[in-house]
Amino acid sequence: MGADETLRSLLGKTPVPEFATTARSAAPPLAEATVAIVTTAGLAHPGEVWADQSSEFRVFASDERELVLAHNSTNFDRTGWAADRNVAYPIDRLHEMAREGAIGAVAPRHLSFLGSTFELSAMRLDSGPRAARLLREDGVDVVLLTPV
């Protein structure tokens, strides 16, 4: 069994937040949609740190490339990120898609949360809704969520 298979098995039974229903929002056709990335990779600007178990989020301009994977977990590969940020934060791929007309536009701002945060109530009730308002202010239609 590979390392990741073991981890998936160990963590697969971890309690998850309960949602009684699944919301569904409509989006315009993808070729007309403004798309943002929200990742849980714990990205930071150089020199910034994340408090362990933070429920907050960080904001990154669409043209920012000097990003740090500040997540301290030892239990995932980091060389993929070191070699190519797009393997977790596919911002260059989105810009390609916008140039080709596959998506309408790349949002001006993108967000990162810290995916190892165990208690998710604050993300659900406070920082998550704030993030949604920020994205809607930017005219975002579709959000691509990525883990690490």
Added chain:
Amino acid sequence: MCTRAVSTLAHVLEQAGLATVALVSNREQALRAHPPRALYADFPLGRPLGRPRDPAFQRRVLAAAFALLEAPATPVLVDFPESIHDRVDEPLSCPLPPRHDPRLPPAVDEALGLRPAWERARARMGGTQVGRVVGPDAIPDALAALVRIAEGVPWTEAGLPGDLPALLMDVRCYYEEAALALSDHVPEARAAESWLYRQTETGALLRALHAVLARSDPPFPGMYYVLPLSQLPPGEPPPF
């Protein structure tokens, strides 16, 4: 753990009027959390788009994810048809610097010898992940502090320059970035990790550090961060 957060955010954002597509890395968690639209990819943790420096592959993953916007009903969870697995048992094969100064602890000497490779990696990548606690100049001194702990100095008195888990990540990133320069390709997932922990002098130091911290007084509160689960001694239970 990211799938829990990704799924939660998908629900919250969708409730606020945004359409979401989520890449998820744990299928079982995603099934129970039922985000509106999820693509499960059996890829190495840390590489949710699958293959670094492979734009065409990444675009296929994104196309599969965005196609979920056309799903007639939600929640929907689809499996990406290709799998990629980690290579934790196939350590990267790359050269280590020869012993230069026998007066130095082996790990310190080794880290100094890897500096040119690390510099090449930084130049190629245009940045570094080293710097949570120390920059590259201070990595040898940080390793010297870890040597003191491994030799019996209490971790509270070893002169650590900052938070130990973050410092250990600086050491790991320094080595893994050097490995990127020493290899002629992007290593498969966890191959550089196993090179560090199983084949280098610093890896031997980190394993010795783990053994000492596991029985330290006062107890060290961050055992989870000392060794990856995949590098724990055989039979040792996970620290969570």
